[in-house]
Structures are given as structure tokens and as C-alpha cells.
Amino acid sequence: MLCERYIRYSATALFWQFAVGVWRSCVNIVRCRPTVVESECVGQILTFIRSTLPSTILITLLYGFGFAYYVMTRLPSVQIFRELALPYMGGVFFIYVIPAAIANLVVIRGVVSLTSDIASMRASQELDALEVARFHPAHFVFMPRALALMLGAPSLFLLGTFFTFLGAWIACQFTFRPGLLEFWDVFTYSINSWKASLALFKVGLTACVMSFIAGYFGFQGPLMRAESVGRTTTDAVVTATLAITTINILVGLLVD
Amino acid sequence: MEGELALRVRGLSLQAVPEPGRTLDFDLRRGEILAIMGGNGSGKSLLVSCLAGQRAAPGASVRVHGHELFDPRTRAAAQALLGVVFQHPGLLRTLPVFDNVALPFLQESLGLTGSLAGLVGLRLDMVGCGHLASSAPEALGEGDKRCVALARALSGTARVLLADEPASALATAARERVEELLSTLVRRGALDACVICTQDAGFALRVATRFAFLRDPDPATGGMGGFREERPADRIFESPVPPEIESFLSRQREWNIQRSP
Numbered sequence: 001m002l003c004e005r006y007i008r009y010s011a012t013a014l015f016w017q018f019a020v021g022v023w024r025s026c027v028n029i030v031r032c033r034p035t036v037v038e039s040e041c042v043g044q045i046l047t048f049i050r051s052t053l054p055s056t057i058l059i060t061l062l063y064g065f066g067f068a069y070y071v072m073t074r075l076p077s078v079q080i081f082r083e084l085a086l087p088y089m090g091g092v093f094f095i096y097v098i099p100a101a102i103a104n105l106v107v108i109r110g111v112v113s114l115t116s117d118i119a120s121m122r123a124s125q126e127l128d129a130l131e132v133a134r135f136h137p138a139h140f141v142f143m144p145r146a147l148a149l150m151l152g153a154p155s156l157f158l159l160g161t162f163f164t165f166l167g168a169w170i171a172c173q174f175t176f177r178p179g180l181l182e183f184w185d186v187f188t189y190s191i192n193s194w195k196a197s198l199a200l201f202k203v204g205l206t207a208c209v210m211s212f213i214a215g216y217f218g219f220q221g222p223l224m225r226a227e228s229v230g231r232t233t234t235d236a237v238v239t240a241t242l243a244i245t246t247i248n249i250l251v252g253l254l255v256d
Numbered sequence: 257m258e259g260e261l262a263l264r265v266r267g268l269s270l271q272a273v274p275e276p277g278r279t280l281d282f283d284l285r286r287g288e289i290l291a292i293m294g295g296n297g298s299g300k301s302l303l304v305s306c307l308a309g310q311r312a313a314p315g316a317s318v319r320v321h322g323h324e325l326f327d328p329r330t331r332a333a334a335q336a337l338l339g340v341v342f343q344h345p346g347l348l349r350t351l352p353v354f355d356n357v358a359l360p361f362l363q364e365s366l367g368l369t370g371s372l373a374g375l376v377g378l379r380l381d382m383v384g385c386g387h388l389a390s391s392a393p394e395a396l397g398e399g400d401k402r403c404v405a406l407a408r409a410l411s412g413t414a415r416v417l418l419a420d421e422p423a424s425a426l427a428t429a430a431r432e433r434v435e436e437l438l439s440t441l442v443r444r445g446a447l448d449a450c451v452i453c454t455q456d457a458g459f460a461l462r463v464a465t466r467f468a469f470l471r472d473p474d475p476a477t478g479g480m481g482g483f484r485e486e487r488p489a490d491r492i493f494e495s496p497v498p499p500e501i502e503s504f505l506s507r508q509r510e511w512n513i514q515r516s517p
Contacts, residue, residue: 036362040350121349128310129346129405133359133412134335140348 009138009219014212017138018146024139037135041144048148052109052156059101060160064093064167069174078175082186089168091190094199098160102153103206103244107237110149110207111214115236117145118218119229138215146211153207154200202251206244213240260285261319262416262449268306268316270299270481278481279316282468284416289442289450291460293500294470299480300453301343303470304420307451308340320416321448339414339447341422345401347393353380353404354389360412379407384433398425406434410441415448417441422452423459435462457504465489469498 025038068089072081118141121127127137169183178186217236263284271278280303284290294300305311307318309325318325323334347356358368358376368376380386383403388396396404402425409417417438423431439462441447454460460467467487473480485498492501 033365035365036351036355036359043350123344125342125344125346126348127346128305128308128342129340129348129359129408131310132308132335132338132340133408134332134363135359 009216011212011216014138014142014215014219017136018143018212018215021136021139021143022147025143037140037144040140041147044144044148045151048110048145048152049155052105052152053159055109056102056105056156056160057163059105060098060163061167061170063097063101064164064169065171066167067093067097068168068171072171072175082176086168086172086186087189090165090187091195093164093168094161094191095195098157098164099199099202099206100244100248102157102160102203103210105156106149106153106207106210107240107244110145110153111210111236111240112233114142114145114149114211114214115218116229116233118142118215119232120226122219123226123229137219142215142219146215149207149211150204153203157200157203198251202247205251206247209243209247210240213243262286262288262321263307263451264317264319265307266317268303268313268318268481270302270306271479272314274315275479275481278471278479280481280483282483282486284449284451286445286448287442288466289438289452289464290466290468291464292451292453292468292470293455293457293460293498294453295455295472295500297473297480298470299473300455300470301420302480304340304342304418304451304453307418308338308342309335336413337415339409339412339417341402341405341409341417341419343420345393345398345405347396347401347404347408349393351393352389353385353391353393353396356393356404357408357411359408376407376411379411380404382410382437383407384430399427399430402426403430403434406437410447417447417450419450419452421454421456423454423456431459435459438463455500457501461489461492461501461504467492467498467501469500 021037025041028034028038068086071085071089072078075081075085118127121137121141127141130137130140165184165187168187169178169180172178172183214236217232217239261283265280265282267274268280269275269278270280282290292300292303302311306313306316307325309318309331313326316326318334320334320337323330323337325331325334347353348359351359354376355362357380358372361368361372361376377386377389380389383406385400385403385407388400388404393401393404402422406419406422409419422438423434426434438447438450438452442450452460452464466489469484469486471480471482471484487494487498492498497505
């Protein structure tokens with residue numbers, strides 16, 4: 001009986017059901033006949049953005065401000081900071097700092113909530129009720145939450161970039177008071193289309209892997225009891241954290 | 257006589273490996289309400305999951321109005337005729353109560369209008385939860401959740417109801433309403449038959465037309481399943497009275513003695 005669940009919600013089956021779910025939803029939207037699944041998708045995307053927006057803004061603003069202030073105060077002169085450090089700061093943030101910050105947010109908010117949602121829905125027999133109503137739980141429960149992560153993470157990344165820039169600009173107001181547009185030109189000097197695509201790819205890939213890890217653990221966790229929800233969620237977070245590190249290393253090697 | 261059969265169960269084992277004497281075989285005809293009773297760990301909830309097709313049951317056959325549940329070709333037809341109330345209410349947390357009850361119809365649409373919406377509203381009224389239609393499930397008490405779960409089980413095209421402890425956590429008035437509702441639905445033919453797994457002898461005695469008692473689990477092997485005995489309701493008090501019923505009756509007697517002046 002356990003074996004049946006393993007086959008039904010294996011990583012391959014989950015991926016396949018996700019693809020089928022997305023395809024069906026696209027067809028329903030194109031036909032202007034949305035169902036409760038599409039409504040659930042919209043709801044989950046809004047919930048994800050609403051719950052991660054304040055922390056994204058705060059964290060990236062602080063990163064930008066703190067990092068710029070730190071470097072500025074440790075260099076011999078503001079002139080050196082302006083001409084040597086600042087032009088490369090945007091690139092460092094864009095490629096390394098913000099994707100890592102967003103990945104952490106995605107893990108904290110996305111993986112934890114996705115895994116615990118699915119596991120607790122198993123414990124409370126919501127998934128059984130869905131199956132009896134002939135809904136595939138992967139379509140109704142997993143797909144909307146995974147989509148929210150996959151669409152939400154790149155959006156948060158772009159937003160985070162802007163707020164990092166804003167944080168660094170605020171830090172510079174204490175010294176040489178640059179204009180906003182002038183600062184933007186210098187800050188984004190080392191960001192080109194290749195780096196932008198790479199960073200977006202990294203964030204998208206991370207969100208994708210995170211959502212499948214979360215879904216897999218949620219559906220495959222041990223016995224459907226409330227006390228197993230915490231254990232399952234912890235396992236998912238540990239695996240997701242390892243996956244983030246691996247993705248960073250692999251993408252880094254690929255680029256080099 | 258196959259046409260009169262609402263549910264036919266053969267060789268259903270609650271264990272991964274079927275064991276002789278531990279399989280379940282029973283028929284349920286139109287108009288019958290079968291109460292399946294048993295102690296803790298005897299497999300009542302597992303039985304409901306198996307009958308609902310949620311668990312694989314190797315070598316078993318469950319036919320709902322002739323449609324085999326474990327045959328992929330007829331599974332959907334069989335499931336469409338089943339309404340299930342699980343041990344936990346299982347209301348979807350992201351949908352309001354109305355949409356939870358309308359769930360069987362929401363595969364193809366975003367909301368219900370016209371007669372279907374009326375049907376869902378009627379089901380909610382029948383269980384006394386019409387005023388909760390727009391509430392979120394998390395705002396409901398446990399008893400209300402169970403009533404809504406019953407309304408959902410009745411809202412689709414279900415002809416056979418499987419219910420796992422449908423009266424637990426219900427207040428007296430709600431409990432009486434559910435007892436009356438189930439009896440009336442089966443008597444008037446709105447439901448063909450009902451399987452109720454319960455430990456509540458009082459509820460079973462008021463509702464059931466047949467009783468079956470699950471064997472206790474084997475303490476050595478953990479094996480479960482198999483009926484210890486089956487009886488129609490009109491022979492339930494014949495000696496020897498099943499211990500589950502006897503225990504309930506003795507409590508009632510004690511209560512009556514304490515109340516008498």
C-alpha cells in the first residue's frame with residue numbers, strides 16, 4: 001500500500017503531473033473557462049508574493065545599504081570607492097548576493113510552506129477528499145504552489161535588485177550624494193545581458209528544484225500523522241539547502 | 257439479483273499480504289445501512305479507505321452497482337457512485353464551505369449557478385450548515401466540519417455512502433439530525449445504501465439495518481480484518497449479545513438506575 005504511494009508520487013510522476021496540470025490550466029485559460037484549479041493558482045501566487053514581499057524588500061535594502069556602507073568606510077577615500085568599487089558592486093550583488101538571498105527566502109517561505117501544506121493535508125485527509133472528488137492532488141495542491149514559487153522567485157529577484165540598488169544609493173547619500181540616474185549607470189556598469197540571463201536562470205532553476213523537493217517530501221513523507229509533518233518539513237529544508245549549494249557550485253562551474 | 261446489489265465486496269484484506277480468515281466478504285443491498293463496529297486498531301478507517309479506492313487491495317473485488325472499483329476501466333464510474341466521509345473531515349483549507357461541498361462539480365468550472373448551486377445549498381441545509389456557506393473551514397468547529405464533510409459526500413452523484421465515525425464530535429442536536437438524515441435518505445431512495453464504520457453503539461443501533469463486527473487485531477502478528485460475526489438489526493439483542501452492544505446497554509442500564517428515584 002505504501003509502495004503504491006511511492007509510485008504515484010515519485011519524482012518522475014510529480015514532474016509529469018505538474019506538466020499535465022500546467023497544460024490543462026493553459027488550455028482552460030485560453031478557452032476562457034477557468035476552473036477552481038486556476039483560481040487556486042492565482043490565489044497561491046498572490047499569497048506567495050504577499051508573504052515574501054516585505055522580507056524581500058527589507059533584506060535586499062539592508063544588504064545594499066550595509067555592503068555599500070561597509071566598503072565605503074573601509075577604503076582610504078570616497079574617490080576610490082566611486083571609481084573602483086562601485087562599478088563592480090552591482091555585478092556582485094546581481095550574480096551572487098541577491099540570488100542567494102532570494103534562494104534563502106524561497107527555502108524559508110516556499111519549501112517550508114509547500115512541504116508542510118502537503119504533509120498536513122495528507123494528515124487531515126484533504127488529499128483523500130480531493131481524490132474521491134476525482135481531482136489529482138498534484139494538480140490542485142502541488143501545481144499552484146510550485147507555480148507560485150517558480151514565477152514568484154524571479155519576480156522577487158528583479159524587485160530585490162532594485163531595492164539593493166536603492167539601499168546602496170541611500171548609503172552613498174552620507175558621503176558624495178550621487179543623483180539617482182547617475183548612480184544607476186555606475187552601479188549597473190558590470191551587469192550585462194549574459195550576467196542578467198545567468199542570474200535569472202539560477203533563480204528560476206533554484207525555485208524549480210526547491211518546489212519539486214518540497215512536493216516530493218510532502219507527498220512521500222512518513223505515515224500520515226500530524227506529528228510527522230514537522231519531521232518531513234525539516235528533511236525537505238535540509239535537502240533544499242544542500243540543493244541550493246549544489247546548484248550554485250554547478251552553475252558557477254558551468255560559467256567558468 | 258445483481259441489479260439489487262448496491263455494493264459487493266469479495267476477498268478484501270486490510271493487510272498488505274492477505275491472510276486466510278482475515279478477508280472481508282459482504283453484499284449490501286438497496287435500502288440497507290450496514291454498521292461495521294470494532295475496537296481500536298481493528299481497521300475501520302482502513303476499511304473505509306479501501307472501499308473508497310484510496311488503498312490498493314491485492315486480489316480484492318469491490319463492485320459498486322456492478323462497476324469494479326479496482327479495475328482502471330470502471331474505476332471512475334464506481335467512484336462517482338460513492339460518497340465518502342473520512343475519519344478527518346478533510347475540508348480543503350483554501351476553499352470556502354460552499355466550494356468544498358460543490359467540489360465534485362468544480363472539475364469543469366469556477367463556480368456553480370442555477371440548479372447545481374441550489375443542490376449544494378440544499379445539501380448544506382440538510383446537515384444544518386446552510387448559514388456557514390461562505391465561511392472558511394478553519395473558522396468552523398469540529399462538529400460543523402463533520403457535517404459539511406457529510407454534505408460534500410452527498411452532493412455529487414453518490415448512491416452509496418461510506419462514513420467513518422460520522423457522528424463523532426457532534427452535538428446532540430446535530431447528531432440526531434444526522435441520524436434522521438441518513439435513515440430518511442436511504443428509506444426514500446435518495447441513497448441506495450450506507451456503510452458506517454463506528455465505535456458508537458448508540459448511533460449504530462438507531463440507524464443501522466445490519467451489523468458486522470470486525471475481529472480484534474492479532475496481538476502477535478498485528479493482523480487485522482475479517483468479520484467476527486454479522487447480524488441483521490432485528491436480531492441484534494439475541495443472546496449472546498455482541499460485547500460492543502452489551503457494553504453500551506449495560507451503561508444505559510446503570511444510567512437508568514442512577515436516574516430512577
